Amino acid sequence: MSFIVNKNERLNVLVEDLTHDGSGVAKVEGYPLFIPGALPGEEVDIQVGKTLKNYGFGRLINVKKASPDRVDPPCHVFPECGGCQLQHLSYEGQLVQKRKTVRDVMDRIAKLPHVPVHPVKGMDNPWRYRNKSQIPFSEQDGKVVSGFYRSRTHHIVDTDVCIIQSEEADELMSTLKHEMHAFGIDAYDEKAHRGMLRHLIVRKGRATGEIMVVLVTRKKKFPQKEAVVELIKRVVPDVTSIMQNVNDQKTNVIFGDETILLYGKTFIIDSIGPIDFEISARSFYQVNPEQTEVLYGQALEYAQLTGGESVIDAYCGIGTISLFLAQKAKEVYGVEIVPQAIEDAKRNAELNGIDNAHFEAGPAEVVIPKWYADGKRFDVLVVDPPRKGCDEELLKTILEYKPKRVVYVSCNPGTLARDLRILEDGGYRTQEVQPVDMFPHSSHVECVAWLETTL
Template identity: 70%
Template structure:
């Protein structure tokens, strides 16, 4: 069967939709073509660069009729950098698209067309929101470069600024490129496993303005360590913590296992609502604290706590959601498989003087049944899993233990919808879904779903 288009064809198309990763979708006689940079509603001339039996790819040549939501991307490396995917779409357009993205998943994957998916809760200012930046450096033609990776690669796009991260991160990025050569620290090369500096990570607390800088090196000892500390303090006089992390492995994972403090405090402190958190170099902490509060308030609203409930937080991390819930619950029990996260959660509960929390390390699908055997049953169960969604064993545990209410916090609409279908088939009814925009200018969208056990 011949395809309606062939490779190297130059054709005019009408763009109908966006994929989950932000590429435009056009159809020629029902045959889909994916076009990076194209927006729904646009008429565009494209060059067909690849075809398969089921779909093809086109390169945008000219926009004949632009979308009403098309804007000029304010970032000068938008076309190269893989950090943002939809800067060319107005923020109003982004929020509408993200709502539809969640709605499509709920309708098509979860098969729940009757469930309300509310408009996305967005930001007043969708820029400079990231409180954490991970900056790689490299040598290119003998020159130190730093910035962010190109899409689906580890090739660095050299830049001095990123308008979704803090100004302090920009200062550090720009000035450290100058300082590395001066003090003689060689950037790490992934291919040859040579060089010393792998990454510089900066974390800024929104509420307290405390700043931590993490130097990730291949070895613990290096002769320029004191010069590096002084260079960072000169660039950021307000820095409150400088930490070194050692990663000697042949890997593209950023952090290694060993961390120690070079200057100032071991951690920085931030607040979400009125709950305080200590954040160490490797702590998981949401990168957009302003929207994190919006997200957690939504989870709290759906939990409908009266002060008499036992709540289980099945992916508790450092206790961020757990402590939010503990303010209004009888007790909250959190479980997480990462030992450091559980240590952080216990410390954060202590800092906030919570007496009604308990945290345990382990697999949720193992620990929660043990709690039930010990006579602890959940009125409300909260899950906030990684992008792959809930472990199948945990979903079975939920269906066996039957808490009357489940609050599902998701960072992936597709796996959220998949898991909602399983819970629906097991006796739960999805009441509604509220998307929250945690990552403006990108294709990512978080959502909170509220489920009730059917009577």
């Protein structure tokens, strides 16, 4: 097989676009080359790496003509670490590119070039925004390392600082790494399945300042447990919860089945707008609460509630959107396939004194028809699915019962566009799309879409 370009060939190319994962795209006689670290508008020298039938990869050697949006990344392990993809692009440039990503899939996949895609709602300060850190520990060449995985690998890039996570997480990560041997604790070896400390998880309530620390260990019993608890309390005086999770399985899944309280409470409280949430070690909770308030505020605006509506919240999780909607709706019915999340949602409703939000565990495509069969009728449906988008059966259910308005909250523009096309073909009309930047310096962008039925 002959290729337009050959492996190890050196080329000078013009970068035209960015991929969904933040790589630059250049074309040689129509053949796409993906180039990590390159930005649109740049003239770059590259060395061709892997070549496949329809595309290839290039390694950036030199930037001959830089984009005006190129900046020096403030993180010392960028781009080696896989956590961020766009620190070399100005924040204003990131927002422009993320809007373009959404516009492109709306045109190409949803076939909706006429639907407005608004400028991305970004952050005033796009640093230290993560309220949850999951930090792996290991040993490399006899030295304890902690940090974040290199992109597409399980090799830890060692660091003491991550400028998108909390300072408390940085301090604990660094302290444990440098002192754990003194406590007789070794780090986990994933290949050999030995060692004790697997992960450090730090969760911080943005509104409350409450902090939870979770030590994920291979065994339940580990040396000087009480002394380690006192060390954590000394490093993070504001800590309100210290937990141990035991994962003795040879797996790259972070959590095991058993979670043990070591100090304080089994949960922390945080707030998004006026709503409080009880967050346990394993609760799903958005990692950027400041932008979550923006995202859910947009969903509430598109729902256009006046106080008399009945609303479905599919994929309701622990009730975050449901409880936002309940402030303005007559009734909200949330459905989620994970039973523990439903228990959390009920507890959060009780925590806030909200009695017009009702929750049921099960597949949305099963539970929603049951509600209709029971005589319930709904004006608005809100969906916030995982990255794979809405389940096909749920889309069929929406088209069968046709609530007047659908608000689609998405963490993947591609699957959003796919699902909008299906809903459009079934009689809905997309009014507009509002992107929200939940993960600055990454290539991800979230969206809220507003649809109305034509019937």
